[in-house]
Amino acid sequence: MRYLTFALGKGRLAKQTLELFEKIGITCEEMKDKDSRKLIFTNEELKLKFFLAKGPDVPTYVEYGAADIGVAGKDTILEERRKVHEVLDLGYGRCSMCVCGYKEAVPLLQHHELIRVATKYPNIAKDYFYNTKHQTVEIIKLNGSIELAPIVGLSEVIVDIVETGSTLKENGLEVLEEVCPLSARMIVNPVSMRMESTRIKTLLTKLRAQL
Numbered sequence: 001m002r003y004l005t006f007a008l009g010k011g012r013l014a015k016q017t018l019e020l021f022e023k024i025g026i027t028c029e030e031m032k033d034k035d036s037r038k039l040i041f042t043n044e045e046l047k048l049k050f051f052l053a054k055g056p057d058v059p060t061y062v063e064y065g066a067a068d069i070g071v072a073g074k075d076t077i078l079e080e081r082r083k084v085h086e087v088l089d090l091g092y093g094r095c096s097m098c099v100c101g102y103k104e105a106v107p108l109l110q111h112h113e114l115i116r117v118a119t120k121y122p123n124i125a126k127d128y129f130y131n132t133k134h135q136t137v138e139i140i141k142l143n144g145s146i147e148l149a150p151i152v153g154l155s156e157v158i159v160d161i162v163e164t165g166s167t168l169k170e171n172g173l174e175v176l177e178e179v180c181p182l183s184a185r186m187i188v189n190p191v192s193m194r195m196e197s198t199r200i201k202t203l204l205t206k207l208r209a210q211l
């Protein structure tokens with residue numbers, strides 16, 4: 001039997017993903033070592049392999065078939081636009097993609113002004129403003145600390161993840177519009193879906209029973 005391979009993000013979703021897998025009998029003791037720098041783990045008994053990738057790269061490994069299955073945030077899946085099947089909402093990692101800024105920006109959004117939008121998610125922001133709202137905007141790609149942009153005058157608004165809202169609050173910003181709700185999703189390579197359908201279906205049935 002060949003190994004069934006999983007690409008998992010190293011970030012926020014890792015702990016809950018391992019906890020969920022553990023509940024359905026998929027364990028990998030080695031992966032729990034927080035100080036380990038190892039990237040690949042094997043469960044010989046179940047013929048499973050796990051890769052620890054950077055979150056946004058998970059759909060890439062799955063599209064190319066380097067991993068059969070992946071766990072990624074819905075934000076990453078929407079932004080990366082990879083050819084993968086999204087098969088299950090895992091229910092954790094819940095947060096929202098939002099347009100945020102000072103409330104003074106509300107009229108600029110209402111009147112469809114040509115505003116600057118700073119974001120780590122240019123595809124999601126473009127899709128929202130151009131296709132959903134039909135508003136022409138200038139997208140400015142940033143890599144983190146997105147909340148800085150409206151404060152220092154780089155942009156009028158941001159498109160970013162809001163979870164507890166504390167980053168916005170501590171920086172005097174507000175949610176102005178919600179783009180979409182987000183959570184962790186399981187994705188599968190389209191060829192693996194056919195070639196390994198029995199093992200993948202069994203896995204999905206066990207996971208669904210836990211959620």
Ligand SMILES: Nc1ncnc2c1ncn2[C@@H]1O[C@H](COP(=O)(O)OP(=O)(O)OP(=O)(O)O)[C@@H](O)[C@H]1O
Pocket residue numbers: 009010011012013054055056072073074075076093094095161162163164182183184
């Ligand atoms: N407060 C939050 N901020 C960011 N992502 C969150 C938050 N809460 C839940 N998530 C979810 O967790 C996923 C993975 O988070 P992770 O820490 O790996 O990403 P990241 O911090 O955006 O990546 P990077 O390593 O590029 O900083 C996100 O894609 C998102 O779906």
Ligand SMILES: O=P(O)(O)OC[C@H]1O[C@H](OP(=O)(O)OP(=O)(O)O)[C@H](O)[C@@H]1O
Pocket residue numbers: 143144145146147160161162163164165166167168
């Ligand atoms: O609503 P909250 O609970 O405050 O969470 C939202 C914040 O968390 C994320 O940033 P992250 O910690 O990934 O840092 P970053 O600035 O490097 O993207 C996100 O980009 C927001 O800034």
